[in-house]
Amino acid sequence: MKLPAFFIAHGSPLLALEDNEYTRFLARLSEDLEVPRGIVVFSAHWDSPEQLLTVDEQHETQHDFYGFPEEIYSLTYPAPGDPALSRRISELFKDHNLPHQPVLGRGLDHGIWVILQKMFPEANIPVVALSVDSLRSPHEQYQIGQMLAPLREEGILLIGSGGLVHNLRLLSEKDQPEAWAQEFDAWIAKRLETWDLPELFAFEKKAPHVREAVPSYAREHFVPLFYAMGAADEGRQAGLMIQAYQYGTLSLNCWMLD
Template identity: 70%
Template sequence: MTIPALFVAHGSPMLALENNEYTEFLDSLSSKLPVPKAIVVFSAHWDSPDQMMTVDETHETMHDFYGFPEEMYKLRYSAPGSAKLNQRIAELFEAGNLKYQPSVGRGLDHGVWVILQKMYPEANIPVVELSVDSRRSPAEQYAIGSMLSELRKEDILVIGSGGLVHNLRMLSQSEETDEWALSFDEWIAKQLEQWNTKELFLYDKKAPHAVEAVPSYGIEHFIPLFYAMGAADDERKSQRLFQDYQYGNLSLNCWMFGGS
Protein backbone atom coordinates (compact mmCIF):
# COMPACT_ATOMS: atom_id res chain seq x y z
CA MET A 1 0.00 0.00 0.00
CA THR A 2 1.29 3.43 -0.96
CA ILE A 3 0.97 5.67 2.05
CA PRO A 4 -2.06 7.95 1.68
CA ALA A 5 -2.45 11.63 2.46
CA LEU A 6 -4.91 12.57 5.19
CA PHE A 7 -7.15 15.42 6.17
CA VAL A 8 -7.63 15.24 9.94
CA ALA A 9 -9.89 17.51 11.99
CA HIS A 10 -8.18 18.60 15.20
CA GLY A 11 -11.34 19.94 16.83
CA SER A 12 -10.83 21.52 20.24
CA PRO A 13 -7.46 21.25 22.02
CA MET A 14 -9.38 19.27 24.65
CA LEU A 15 -9.23 16.28 22.31
CA ALA A 16 -5.80 15.73 23.85
CA LEU A 17 -7.50 14.78 27.14
CA GLU A 18 -10.85 13.45 25.96
CA ASN A 19 -11.90 9.87 25.45
CA ASN A 20 -14.66 9.61 22.86
CA GLU A 21 -15.39 7.93 19.53
CA TYR A 22 -13.14 10.31 17.63
CA THR A 23 -10.15 9.98 19.94
CA GLU A 24 -10.58 6.19 19.84
CA PHE A 25 -10.59 6.42 16.05
CA LEU A 26 -7.38 8.49 16.07
CA ASP A 27 -5.81 6.08 18.56
CA SER A 28 -6.35 3.22 16.11
CA LEU A 29 -5.77 5.06 12.84
CA SER A 30 -2.02 4.49 12.66
CA SER A 31 -2.53 0.70 12.86
CA LYS A 32 -4.48 0.91 9.58
CA LEU A 33 -1.68 2.73 7.73
CA PRO A 34 1.84 1.80 6.67
CA VAL A 35 4.35 2.98 9.25
CA PRO A 36 5.67 6.31 7.93
CA LYS A 37 9.34 7.20 7.86
CA ALA A 38 8.35 10.79 8.64
CA ILE A 39 5.28 13.02 8.83
CA VAL A 40 4.57 16.38 7.17
CA VAL A 41 1.67 18.44 8.55
CA PHE A 42 0.06 21.51 7.01
CA SER A 43 -1.54 23.15 10.05
CA ALA A 44 -4.44 25.61 10.19
CA HIS A 45 -2.70 27.26 13.12
CA TRP A 46 0.18 28.51 11.02
CA ASP A 47 -1.36 30.88 8.49
CA SER A 48 1.33 32.85 6.69
CA PRO A 49 1.70 34.64 3.34
CA ASP A 50 5.17 33.08 3.17
CA GLN A 51 5.53 29.32 2.91
CA MET A 52 7.12 28.41 6.24
CA MET A 53 8.78 25.17 7.32
CA THR A 54 10.06 24.02 10.72
CA VAL A 55 13.71 23.00 10.68
CA ASP A 56 14.33 22.11 14.33
CA GLU A 57 16.26 19.04 15.41
CA THR A 58 13.71 18.47 18.20
CA HIS A 59 10.38 20.25 18.47
CA GLU A 60 9.05 22.15 21.45
CA THR A 61 5.33 21.86 22.24
CA MET A 62 3.32 25.03 21.68
CA HIS A 63 0.41 25.66 24.02
CA ASP A 64 -1.20 28.15 21.68
CA PHE A 65 -4.54 28.42 23.49
CA TYR A 66 -5.84 29.87 26.72
CA GLY A 67 -8.50 29.18 29.33
CA PHE A 68 -8.04 25.41 29.36
CA PRO A 69 -7.40 23.07 32.33
CA GLU A 70 -3.89 23.28 33.78
CA GLU A 71 -3.26 19.69 32.71
CA MET A 72 -3.33 20.81 29.07
CA TYR A 73 -0.29 23.02 29.59
CA LYS A 74 1.72 20.12 30.98
CA LEU A 75 1.33 17.99 27.88
CA ARG A 76 4.42 17.58 25.72
CA TYR A 77 5.01 16.09 22.27
CA SER A 78 8.73 16.34 21.66
CA ALA A 79 8.95 14.71 18.25
CA PRO A 80 12.23 14.96 16.33
CA GLY A 81 12.62 16.99 13.18
CA SER A 82 14.45 15.78 10.08
CA ALA A 83 17.13 17.72 8.23
CA LYS A 84 16.93 15.14 5.45
CA LEU A 85 13.20 15.71 5.02
CA ASN A 86 13.69 19.47 5.18
CA GLN A 87 16.10 19.20 2.29
CA ARG A 88 13.75 16.97 0.30
CA ILE A 89 10.82 19.37 0.78
CA ALA A 90 13.07 22.28 -0.18
CA GLU A 91 13.98 20.49 -3.42
CA LEU A 92 10.32 19.87 -4.25
CA PHE A 93 9.30 23.45 -3.46
CA GLU A 94 12.15 24.79 -5.56
CA ALA A 95 11.15 22.51 -8.45
CA GLY A 96 7.66 24.01 -8.16
CA ASN A 97 9.09 27.53 -8.06
CA LEU A 98 7.69 28.08 -4.56
CA LYS A 99 9.70 30.30 -2.23
CA TYR A 100 9.84 29.15 1.37
CA GLN A 101 11.30 30.24 4.67
CA PRO A 102 12.83 28.02 7.38
CA SER A 103 11.55 28.54 10.93
CA VAL A 104 13.80 27.80 13.91
CA GLY A 105 12.46 27.34 17.43
CA ARG A 106 8.75 27.73 16.70
CA GLY A 107 7.65 24.33 17.99
CA LEU A 108 4.60 22.30 16.96
CA ASP A 109 1.24 24.02 17.41
CA HIS A 110 -1.79 22.18 18.75
CA GLY A 111 -3.10 21.58 15.24
CA VAL A 112 -0.18 19.17 14.93
CA TRP A 113 0.54 17.65 18.31
CA VAL A 114 -3.04 17.12 19.48
CA ILE A 115 -3.68 14.67 16.62
CA LEU A 116 -0.19 13.16 16.53
CA GLN A 117 -0.12 12.36 20.23
CA LYS A 118 -3.18 10.23 19.55
CA MET A 119 -1.93 8.65 16.33
CA TYR A 120 1.75 8.24 17.22
CA PRO A 121 1.97 8.67 21.01
CA GLU A 122 5.62 7.64 21.29
CA ALA A 123 6.65 10.78 19.38
CA ASN A 124 9.49 8.86 17.73
CA ILE A 125 8.66 9.61 14.08
CA PRO A 126 10.26 12.76 12.58
CA VAL A 127 7.83 15.61 11.96
CA VAL A 128 8.04 18.70 9.77
CA GLU A 129 5.30 21.32 10.10
CA LEU A 130 4.36 23.52 7.15
CA SER A 131 2.27 26.69 7.10
CA VAL A 132 -0.84 27.32 5.05
CA ASP A 133 -1.84 30.54 3.32
CA SER A 134 -5.52 31.45 3.49
CA ARG A 135 -4.93 34.31 1.05
CA ARG A 136 -4.10 31.96 -1.80
CA SER A 137 -6.76 30.49 -4.04
CA PRO A 138 -7.84 26.88 -3.49
CA ALA A 139 -6.15 25.96 -6.79
CA GLU A 140 -2.85 27.38 -5.52
CA GLN A 141 -3.20 25.58 -2.19
CA TYR A 142 -3.88 22.33 -4.01
CA ALA A 143 -0.87 22.93 -6.26
CA ILE A 144 1.43 23.37 -3.26
CA GLY A 145 0.19 20.09 -1.84
CA SER A 146 0.76 18.39 -5.20
CA MET A 147 4.42 19.46 -5.09
CA LEU A 148 4.80 16.99 -2.22
CA SER A 149 3.01 14.04 -3.81
CA GLU A 150 6.35 12.29 -4.41
CA LEU A 151 6.86 12.12 -0.63
CA ARG A 152 4.11 9.53 -0.37
CA LYS A 153 6.13 7.17 -2.58
CA GLU A 154 8.96 7.65 -0.10
CA ASP A 155 6.79 6.46 2.82
CA ILE A 156 6.20 9.94 4.18
CA LEU A 157 2.75 10.76 5.52
CA VAL A 158 1.28 14.12 4.49
CA ILE A 159 -1.50 15.49 6.69
CA GLY A 160 -3.70 18.55 6.42
CA SER A 161 -4.92 19.46 9.93
CA GLY A 162 -7.94 21.73 10.30
CA GLY A 163 -11.74 21.45 10.33
CA LEU A 164 -14.33 21.49 7.56
CA VAL A 165 -17.01 23.09 9.73
CA HIS A 166 -15.19 25.26 12.23
CA ASN A 167 -17.11 28.34 13.36
CA LEU A 168 -16.35 28.98 17.02
CA ARG A 169 -18.97 31.75 17.23
CA MET A 170 -21.78 29.31 16.43
CA LEU A 171 -20.89 26.49 18.82
CA SER A 172 -23.58 25.34 21.25
CA GLN A 173 -24.16 22.76 23.95
CA SER A 174 -26.83 21.03 21.91
CA GLU A 175 -26.63 17.27 21.58
CA GLU A 176 -28.29 17.60 18.16
CA THR A 177 -26.13 18.43 15.14
CA ASP A 178 -27.19 21.57 13.27
CA GLU A 179 -28.72 20.80 9.89
CA TRP A 180 -26.67 23.48 8.16
CA ALA A 181 -23.43 21.80 9.26
CA LEU A 182 -24.61 18.43 8.03
CA SER A 183 -25.69 19.94 4.71
CA PHE A 184 -22.33 21.60 4.14
CA ASP A 185 -20.31 18.51 5.06
CA GLU A 186 -22.39 16.28 2.79
CA TRP A 187 -21.92 18.65 -0.15
CA ILE A 188 -18.17 18.59 0.45
CA ALA A 189 -18.25 14.80 0.73
CA LYS A 190 -20.02 14.47 -2.62
CA GLN A 191 -17.38 16.59 -4.35
CA LEU A 192 -14.52 14.75 -2.67
CA GLU A 193 -15.90 11.36 -3.64
CA GLN A 194 -16.01 12.52 -7.27
CA TRP A 195 -12.71 14.42 -6.96
CA ASN A 196 -14.59 17.38 -8.35
CA THR A 197 -12.03 20.12 -7.84
CA LYS A 198 -13.93 22.44 -10.17
CA GLU A 199 -16.81 22.63 -7.71
CA LEU A 200 -14.68 22.35 -4.59
CA PHE A 201 -12.53 25.32 -5.54
CA LEU A 202 -15.76 27.34 -5.68
CA TYR A 203 -17.09 25.98 -2.38
CA ASP A 204 -17.63 29.49 -0.99
CA LYS A 205 -20.13 30.17 -3.80
CA LYS A 206 -21.51 26.68 -4.43
CA ALA A 207 -21.73 24.87 -1.10
CA PRO A 208 -24.84 25.29 1.04
CA HIS A 209 -24.23 27.27 4.24
CA ALA A 210 -20.62 27.99 3.30
CA VAL A 211 -20.74 31.32 5.14
CA GLU A 212 -21.66 29.60 8.41
CA ALA A 213 -19.33 26.62 7.95
CA VAL A 214 -16.28 28.55 6.73
CA PRO A 215 -16.57 32.10 8.09
CA SER A 216 -14.25 34.78 6.79
CA TYR A 217 -12.32 34.70 10.07
CA GLY A 218 -11.87 30.91 9.93
CA ILE A 219 -10.85 30.05 6.37
CA GLU A 220 -7.49 28.74 7.55
CA HIS A 221 -9.20 25.72 9.12
CA PHE A 222 -10.86 24.62 5.89
CA ILE A 223 -7.97 25.01 3.47
CA PRO A 224 -5.68 22.22 4.78
CA LEU A 225 -8.14 20.03 2.89
CA PHE A 226 -6.77 21.34 -0.42
CA TYR A 227 -3.15 20.84 0.59
CA ALA A 228 -3.87 17.24 1.59
CA MET A 229 -5.84 16.56 -1.60
CA GLY A 230 -3.04 17.96 -3.71
CA ALA A 231 -0.60 15.52 -2.16
CA ALA A 232 -2.69 12.72 -3.71
CA ASP A 233 -3.19 14.36 -7.09
CA ASP A 234 -1.45 11.39 -8.72
CA GLU A 235 -4.25 9.05 -7.60
CA ARG A 236 -7.30 11.29 -7.17
CA LYS A 237 -9.35 9.01 -4.98
CA SER A 238 -10.81 9.66 -1.57
CA GLN A 239 -12.44 7.84 1.32
CA ARG A 240 -14.16 9.26 4.38
CA LEU A 241 -12.87 7.40 7.41
CA PHE A 242 -14.76 9.19 10.18
CA GLN A 243 -17.49 11.79 10.67
CA ASP A 244 -18.96 13.17 13.87
CA TYR A 245 -19.68 16.51 15.56
CA GLN A 246 -19.18 18.29 18.85
CA TYR A 247 -20.85 21.43 20.23
CA GLY A 248 -23.69 21.31 17.72
CA ASN A 249 -21.67 21.85 14.55
CA LEU A 250 -17.89 21.45 15.07
CA SER A 251 -17.09 18.69 12.59
CA LEU A 252 -14.69 15.93 13.48
CA ASN A 253 -13.84 14.27 10.22
CA CYS A 254 -11.01 12.35 8.64
CA TRP A 255 -10.54 11.85 4.90
CA MET A 256 -7.98 9.61 3.26
CA PHE A 257 -6.63 10.50 -0.17
CA GLY A 258 -4.83 7.98 -2.34
CA GLY A 259 -3.18 4.96 -0.80
CA SER A 260 -3.37 2.25 -3.44
Protein backbone atom coordinates in the same frame (compact mmCIF):
# COMPACT_ATOMS: atom_id res chain seq x y z
CA MET B 1 5.87 1.90 0.39
CA LYS B 2 3.40 4.53 -0.70
CA LEU B 3 1.35 6.11 2.08
CA PRO B 4 -2.01 7.84 1.62
CA ALA B 5 -2.52 11.50 2.42
CA PHE B 6 -5.11 12.60 4.97
CA PHE B 7 -7.25 15.52 5.91
CA ILE B 8 -7.82 15.29 9.66
CA ALA B 9 -9.96 17.63 11.75
CA HIS B 10 -8.16 18.59 14.94
CA GLY B 11 -11.23 19.97 16.74
CA SER B 12 -10.79 21.53 20.16
CA PRO B 13 -7.52 21.26 22.12
CA LEU B 14 -9.57 19.31 24.67
CA LEU B 15 -9.36 16.31 22.35
CA ALA B 16 -5.90 15.82 23.82
CA LEU B 17 -7.53 14.92 27.14
CA GLU B 18 -10.63 13.13 25.87
CA ASP B 19 -11.48 9.51 25.27
CA ASN B 20 -14.33 9.43 22.76
CA GLU B 21 -15.32 7.95 19.42
CA TYR B 22 -13.09 10.32 17.50
CA THR B 23 -9.95 10.00 19.63
CA ARG B 24 -10.27 6.21 19.61
CA PHE B 25 -10.57 6.35 15.83
CA LEU B 26 -7.32 8.33 15.58
CA ALA B 27 -5.55 5.74 17.70
CA ARG B 28 -6.82 2.94 15.44
CA LEU B 29 -5.91 4.86 12.30
CA SER B 30 -2.21 4.64 13.00
CA GLU B 31 -2.48 0.93 13.73
CA ASP B 32 -3.73 0.33 10.19
CA LEU B 33 -0.86 2.22 8.54
CA GLU B 34 2.68 1.25 7.74
CA VAL B 35 4.91 3.10 10.18
CA PRO B 36 5.92 6.26 8.34
CA ARG B 37 9.51 7.37 8.06
CA GLY B 38 8.38 10.91 8.74
CA ILE B 39 5.23 13.03 9.01
CA VAL B 40 4.57 16.30 7.18
CA VAL B 41 1.65 18.40 8.42
CA PHE B 42 0.04 21.45 6.83
CA SER B 43 -1.45 23.16 9.88
CA ALA B 44 -4.38 25.56 10.01
CA HIS B 45 -2.67 27.24 12.96
CA TRP B 46 0.25 28.41 10.85
CA ASP B 47 -1.20 30.85 8.34
CA SER B 48 1.36 32.82 6.36
CA PRO B 49 1.50 34.55 2.95
CA GLU B 50 4.91 32.94 2.45
CA GLN B 51 5.39 29.19 2.49
CA LEU B 52 7.20 28.28 5.72
CA LEU B 53 8.58 24.99 7.01
CA THR B 54 10.26 23.87 10.20
CA VAL B 55 13.88 22.75 10.14
CA ASP B 56 14.36 21.80 13.79
CA GLU B 57 16.11 18.70 15.03
CA GLN B 58 13.81 18.62 18.08
CA HIS B 59 10.41 20.25 18.55
CA GLU B 60 8.99 22.13 21.49
CA THR B 61 5.23 21.86 22.22
CA GLN B 62 3.15 24.98 21.67
CA HIS B 63 0.20 25.56 24.00
CA ASP B 64 -1.30 28.11 21.64
CA PHE B 65 -4.68 28.46 23.38
CA TYR B 66 -6.06 29.80 26.64
CA GLY B 67 -8.89 29.18 29.08
CA PHE B 68 -8.57 25.40 29.24
CA PRO B 69 -7.98 23.10 32.24
CA GLU B 70 -4.51 23.34 33.74
CA GLU B 71 -3.89 19.68 32.95
CA ILE B 72 -3.67 20.35 29.23
CA TYR B 73 -0.80 22.80 29.64
CA SER B 74 1.37 20.08 31.11
CA LEU B 75 1.00 17.86 28.03
CA THR B 76 3.96 17.71 25.70
CA TYR B 77 4.64 16.04 22.40
CA PRO B 78 8.45 15.96 22.10
CA ALA B 79 8.67 14.69 18.54
CA PRO B 80 11.97 15.04 16.70
CA GLY B 81 12.30 17.04 13.56
CA ASP B 82 14.10 15.89 10.44
CA PRO B 83 16.40 18.48 8.82
CA ALA B 84 17.10 16.10 5.93
CA LEU B 85 13.37 15.81 5.22
CA SER B 86 13.07 19.59 5.48
CA ARG B 87 15.81 19.92 2.86
CA ARG B 88 13.99 17.42 0.63
CA ILE B 89 10.81 19.50 0.88
CA SER B 90 12.80 22.62 0.08
CA GLU B 91 14.19 20.93 -3.03
CA LEU B 92 10.70 20.04 -4.22
CA PHE B 93 9.54 23.62 -3.67
CA LYS B 94 12.58 24.93 -5.56
CA ASP B 95 11.85 22.56 -8.45
CA HIS B 96 8.47 24.29 -8.79
CA ASN B 97 9.74 27.83 -8.17
CA LEU B 98 7.78 28.21 -4.93
CA PRO B 99 9.32 30.84 -2.63
CA HIS B 100 9.67 29.47 0.87
CA GLN B 101 11.55 30.03 4.10
CA PRO B 102 12.94 27.70 6.78
CA VAL B 103 11.88 28.43 10.37
CA LEU B 104 13.85 27.33 13.41
CA GLY B 105 12.40 27.03 16.92
CA ARG B 106 8.70 27.42 16.18
CA GLY B 107 7.54 24.20 17.88
CA LEU B 108 4.45 22.17 17.05
CA ASP B 109 1.10 23.95 17.40
CA HIS B 110 -1.97 22.19 18.74
CA GLY B 111 -3.32 21.59 15.24
CA ILE B 112 -0.42 19.18 14.88
CA TRP B 113 0.34 17.67 18.25
CA VAL B 114 -3.24 17.06 19.40
CA ILE B 115 -3.88 14.62 16.55
CA LEU B 116 -0.39 13.12 16.52
CA GLN B 117 -0.55 12.54 20.27
CA LYS B 118 -3.49 10.21 19.59
CA MET B 119 -2.09 8.60 16.47
CA PHE B 120 1.56 8.17 17.48
CA PRO B 121 1.68 8.64 21.27
CA GLU B 122 5.34 7.68 21.59
CA ALA B 123 6.32 10.85 19.67
CA ASN B 124 9.20 9.00 18.05
CA ILE B 125 8.46 9.73 14.37
CA PRO B 126 10.08 12.87 12.90
CA VAL B 127 7.69 15.71 12.08
CA VAL B 128 8.02 18.64 9.71
CA ALA B 129 5.39 21.38 10.01
CA LEU B 130 4.30 23.45 7.02
CA SER B 131 2.31 26.67 6.92
CA VAL B 132 -0.80 27.29 4.85
CA ASP B 133 -1.86 30.49 3.13
CA SER B 134 -5.59 31.00 3.56
CA LEU B 135 -5.58 33.82 1.00
CA ARG B 136 -4.20 31.77 -1.87
CA SER B 137 -6.70 30.37 -4.32
CA PRO B 138 -7.78 26.76 -3.76
CA HIS B 139 -6.04 25.85 -7.02
CA GLU B 140 -2.73 27.27 -5.77
CA GLN B 141 -3.10 25.44 -2.45
CA TYR B 142 -3.79 22.22 -4.35
CA GLN B 143 -0.69 22.78 -6.51
CA ILE B 144 1.53 23.12 -3.44
CA GLY B 145 0.23 19.78 -2.23
CA GLN B 146 1.03 18.30 -5.65
CA MET B 147 4.65 19.42 -5.27
CA LEU B 148 5.03 17.14 -2.25
CA ALA B 149 3.32 14.08 -3.74
CA PRO B 150 6.67 12.29 -4.33
CA LEU B 151 7.18 12.14 -0.57
CA ARG B 152 4.38 9.59 -0.33
CA GLU B 153 6.57 7.16 -2.29
CA GLU B 154 9.36 7.78 0.22
CA GLY B 155 7.52 6.62 3.34
CA ILE B 156 6.30 10.07 4.37
CA LEU B 157 2.80 10.61 5.75
CA LEU B 158 1.20 13.87 4.56
CA ILE B 159 -1.59 15.41 6.62
CA GLY B 160 -3.72 18.51 6.26
CA SER B 161 -4.92 19.45 9.76
CA GLY B 162 -7.89 21.78 10.10
CA GLY B 163 -11.68 21.62 10.23
CA LEU B 164 -14.31 21.65 7.51
CA VAL B 165 -16.94 23.22 9.77
CA HIS B 166 -15.09 25.39 12.25
CA ASN B 167 -16.91 28.43 13.57
CA LEU B 168 -16.18 29.01 17.24
CA ARG B 169 -18.87 31.70 17.44
CA LEU B 170 -21.60 29.17 16.66
CA LEU B 171 -20.70 26.42 19.10
CA SER B 172 -23.48 25.20 21.38
CA GLU B 173 -24.14 22.64 24.11
CA LYS B 174 -26.45 20.57 21.92
CA ASP B 175 -25.93 16.83 21.80
CA GLN B 176 -27.06 16.63 18.18
CA PRO B 177 -25.32 18.43 15.31
CA GLU B 178 -26.98 21.39 13.66
CA ALA B 179 -28.64 20.56 10.34
CA TRP B 180 -26.75 23.29 8.49
CA ALA B 181 -23.39 21.86 9.57
CA GLN B 182 -24.40 18.41 8.35
CA GLU B 183 -25.63 19.83 5.05
CA PHE B 184 -22.34 21.61 4.46
CA ASP B 185 -20.30 18.48 5.26
CA ALA B 186 -22.56 16.40 2.99
CA TRP B 187 -22.05 18.85 0.10
CA ILE B 188 -18.28 18.67 0.51
CA ALA B 189 -18.39 14.88 0.86
CA LYS B 190 -20.31 14.37 -2.37
CA ARG B 191 -17.78 16.40 -4.32
CA LEU B 192 -14.79 14.86 -2.62
CA GLU B 193 -16.00 11.38 -3.48
CA THR B 194 -16.16 12.36 -7.17
CA TRP B 195 -13.04 14.56 -6.95
CA ASP B 196 -15.02 17.44 -8.43
CA LEU B 197 -12.34 20.11 -8.36
CA PRO B 198 -14.31 22.88 -10.15
CA GLU B 199 -17.09 22.63 -7.56
CA LEU B 200 -14.75 22.31 -4.61
CA PHE B 201 -12.58 25.21 -5.74
CA ALA B 202 -15.74 27.32 -5.94
CA PHE B 203 -17.02 26.20 -2.52
CA GLU B 204 -17.31 29.76 -1.23
CA LYS B 205 -19.90 30.52 -3.91
CA LYS B 206 -21.63 27.16 -4.19
CA ALA B 207 -21.63 25.28 -0.88
CA PRO B 208 -24.72 25.62 1.33
CA HIS B 209 -24.26 27.50 4.63
CA VAL B 210 -20.68 28.33 3.70
CA ARG B 211 -20.64 31.59 5.67
CA GLU B 212 -21.56 29.71 8.83
CA ALA B 213 -19.26 26.75 8.16
CA VAL B 214 -16.22 28.64 6.87
CA PRO B 215 -16.36 32.20 8.23
CA SER B 216 -13.85 34.66 6.84
CA TYR B 217 -11.95 34.76 10.12
CA ALA B 218 -11.45 30.97 10.12
CA ARG B 219 -10.85 30.15 6.45
CA GLU B 220 -7.43 28.76 7.36
CA HIS B 221 -9.13 25.74 8.94
CA PHE B 222 -10.74 24.68 5.67
CA VAL B 223 -7.84 25.13 3.27
CA PRO B 224 -5.58 22.30 4.54
CA LEU B 225 -8.04 20.08 2.67
CA PHE B 226 -6.74 21.39 -0.67
CA TYR B 227 -3.10 20.93 0.27
CA ALA B 228 -3.79 17.31 1.25
CA MET B 229 -5.85 16.68 -1.88
CA GLY B 230 -3.05 17.95 -4.07
CA ALA B 231 -0.72 15.34 -2.63
CA ALA B 232 -3.18 12.67 -3.84
CA ASP B 233 -3.83 14.12 -7.30
CA GLU B 234 -2.48 11.08 -9.12
CA GLY B 235 -5.05 8.64 -7.70
CA ARG B 236 -7.90 11.04 -6.93
CA GLN B 237 -9.64 8.69 -4.51
CA ALA B 238 -11.28 10.05 -1.37
CA GLY B 239 -12.84 8.06 1.44
CA LEU B 240 -14.61 9.37 4.52
CA MET B 241 -13.33 7.38 7.48
CA ILE B 242 -15.32 9.02 10.28
CA GLN B 243 -17.82 11.84 10.73
CA ALA B 244 -18.63 13.15 14.17
CA TYR B 245 -19.54 16.48 15.78
CA GLN B 246 -18.93 18.28 19.03
CA TYR B 247 -20.65 21.36 20.45
CA GLY B 248 -23.40 21.16 17.84
CA THR B 249 -21.34 22.43 14.93
CA LEU B 250 -17.66 21.49 15.31
CA SER B 251 -17.07 18.92 12.58
CA LEU B 252 -14.70 16.05 13.37
CA ASN B 253 -13.90 14.06 10.27
CA CYS B 254 -11.06 12.29 8.57
CA TRP B 255 -10.66 11.84 4.83
CA MET B 256 -8.19 9.39 3.34
CA LEU B 257 -6.87 10.65 0.01
CA ASP B 258 -5.08 8.22 -2.27
